[in-house]
Amino acid sequence: MKKLFRYLEKEYQKKTPGSAALFRRASRVMVRGGSHTLRLWRPYPFFLSSARGAEVVDVDGNRYLDYWQGHYANILGHNPEVIRRQVEPHFSRGAFHTGFESLPQLELAEKIIASLGQRGLKVRFTTSGTLAATYAVMLAMAYTGRERVLKIGGGWHGASPYLLKGVKYHPGTGFRSADSAGLPSDFSRKILVTRFNDAQHLSDVFRQHGKKLAAFILEPFIGVGGFLFCSREYLELARKLADKYGVVLIFDEIISGFRFCPSGLQTIYGLQPDISLFGKLIGGGQAVSAVVGRSEIMEGCDRPKAAGLRVQFEGGTFSSHEEYMRAGLAMLDYLEQNQDRVYPYLGEQAERLRRGIEKVFRDEGLEAVCTGYGNELVKDSSFFMVNFPQKKIAYRRPEDLWNPRRSSVVLREEALKLALLLNGVHVVHGGGCLSTVHTPEDVNRTIKAYAAAAHLFRRYL
Numbered sequence: 423m424k425k426l427f428r429y430l431e432k433e434y435q436k437k438t439p440g441s442a443a444l445f446r447r448a449s450r451v452m453v454r455g456g457s458h459t460l461r462l463w464r465p466y467p468f469f470l471s472s473a474r475g476a477e478v479v480d481v482d483g484n485r486y487l488d489y490w491q492g493h494y495a496n497i498l499g500h501n502p503e504v505i506r507r508q509v510e511p512h513f514s515r516g517a518f519h520t521g522f523e524s525l526p527q528l529e530l531a532e533k534i535i536a537s538l539g540q541r542g543l544k545v546r547f548t549t550s551g552t553l554a555a556t557y558a559v560m561l562a563m564a565y566t567g568r569e570r571v572l573k574i575g576g577g578w579h580g581a582s583p584y585l586l587k588g589v590k591y592h593p594g595t596g597f598r599s600a601d602s603a604g605l606p607s608d609f610s611r612k613i614l615v616t617r618f619n620d621a622q623h624l625s626d627v628f629r630q631h632g633k634k635l636a637a638f639i640l641e642p643f644i645g646v647g648g649f650l651f652c653s654r655e656y657l658e659l660a661r662k663l664a665d666k667y668g669v670v671l672i673f674d675e676i677i678s679g680f681r682f683c684p685s686g687l688q689t690i691y692g693l694q695p696d697i698s699l700f701g702k703l704i705g706g707g708q709a710v711s712a713v714v715g716r717s718e719i720m721e722g723c724d725r726p727k728a729a730g731l732r733v734q735f736e737g738g739t740f741s742s743h744e745e746y747m748r749a750g751l752a753m754l755d756y757l758e759q760n761q762d763r764v765y766p767y768l769g770e771q772a773e774r775l776r777r778g779i780e781k782v783f784r785d786e787g788l789e790a791v792c793t794g795y796g797n798e799l800v801k802d803s804s805f806f807m808v809n810f811p812q813k814k815i816a817y818r819r820p821e822d823l824w825n826p827r828r829s830s831v832v833l834r835e836e837a838l839k840l841a842l843l844l845n846g847v848h849v850v851h852g853g854g855c856l857s858t859v860h861t862p863e864d865v866n867r868t869i870k871a872y873a874a875a876a877h878l879f880r881r882y883l
């Protein structure tokens with residue numbers, strides 16, 4: 423492994439001297455040289471010069487096909503024309519933040535609710551998934567008068583203090599440990615963690631703790647946990663148990679929302695949570711997230727004084743910025759109007775990519791297994807994550823991907839990343855997602871880049 427990294431880092435440094443210099447400068451004024459750990463890979467990240475469509479260019483002039491696409495927000499690629507056309511005229515008039523209510527906000531709220539096809543829902547906007555998840559938990563606690571929250575091992579809902587447990591896999595404790603310092607010592611006891619897609623475990627947890635739970639939060643398609651779908655039976659059970667024990671069921675659709683159809687993944691499954699979270703692509707590339715929930719729960723942020731304290735859900739200074747709302751509307755309009763083309767195209771090209779990647783590794787005598795494949799309900803998935811099993815396993819749960827004894831995490835997260843950067847492709851967690859502007863030729867080029875990485879792995883490992 424050492425030899426492989428020595429080669430990869432040396433070649434990367436040769437290619438990116440401008441970024442290396444900027445990173446040294448950044449490290450003097452920013453912790454670890456930046457603001458988001460995922461963007462700060464080893465030995466240092468490249469610095470961006472421009473981004474358009476499927477491609478980004480760094481300050482040294484290197485071009486990369488990008489499958490990170492703004493933390494999966496850019497389903498139409500970077501700087502999409504269809505959205506720019508809608509927002510640019512307003513910017514030329516001076517569309518800075520004003521801090522007033524506006525029609526685009528109302529229209530975006532109506533659009534999201536209409537897409538879900540349910541009655542009695544209310545929306546409130548904020549600016550990040552982290553905030554949306556935090557407010558949702560506060561609403562659930564206020565509604566139920568309870569303090570415990572159940573989440574899935576491997577589930578990431580942003581850096582919400584209520585949910586920073588069972589995110590990272592810790593050798594020894596698995597997904598049972600807290601993931602952040604700087605929180606009250608008893609917070610960890612209030613967060614319970616259950617196993618992804620494990621019906622028996624879920625039933626046991628509810629039997630034992632159900633009456634004390636405020637909320638059960640889960641991603642119907644788990645993102646960083648491994649690009650895996652919850653089964654329909656599991657979600658049905660979650661709904662049933664939440665009803666039985668009076669627990670608020672929260673679907674975090676910040677990744678899955680509008681990714682598989684022009685609405686939440688929940689509409690494909692035919693299941694209704696009490697609260698849904700949306701983010702990422704609902705802002706059309708701007709900072710928008712939404713908490714959408716049953717009116718009686720959402721009203722918790724606006725109850726009469728006599729009923730006690732309300733939930734202080736103020737979306738923030740920049741919440742529902744008029745141009746963010748306009749960009750979000752343009753995005754959702756586009757997806758709705760072009761759904762027959764967009765989703766099948768993404769699904770078809772991603773399928774080709776996943777199969778192609780597995781094949782080029784096989785050709786080098788190495789095993790790579792992709793997750794992100796669709797299932798019997800979701801035909802078109804644009805996601806792919808490339809995993810290197812340490813032993814024969816089926817990738818069914820986050821622990822299969824994140825336990826280093828089952829999967830080589832270093833190879834996926836670090837070595838593959840650099841090997842692909844050397845070949846003009848940028849990925850996170852060994853893969854990412856397609857956008858509508860990744861062409862079939864881009865997919866071919868990407869498979870070739872993975873083949874070159876596979877070749878390097880065989881040579882140096």
Ligand SMILES: Cc1ncc(COP(=O)(O)O)c(C=O)c1O
Nearest residue numbers: 550551552578579580645676677
């Ligand atoms: C499922 C999920 N929920 C919440 C978040 C947090 O969103 P944000 O990064 O906008 O705070 C993320 C971010 O990646 C996410 O994937």
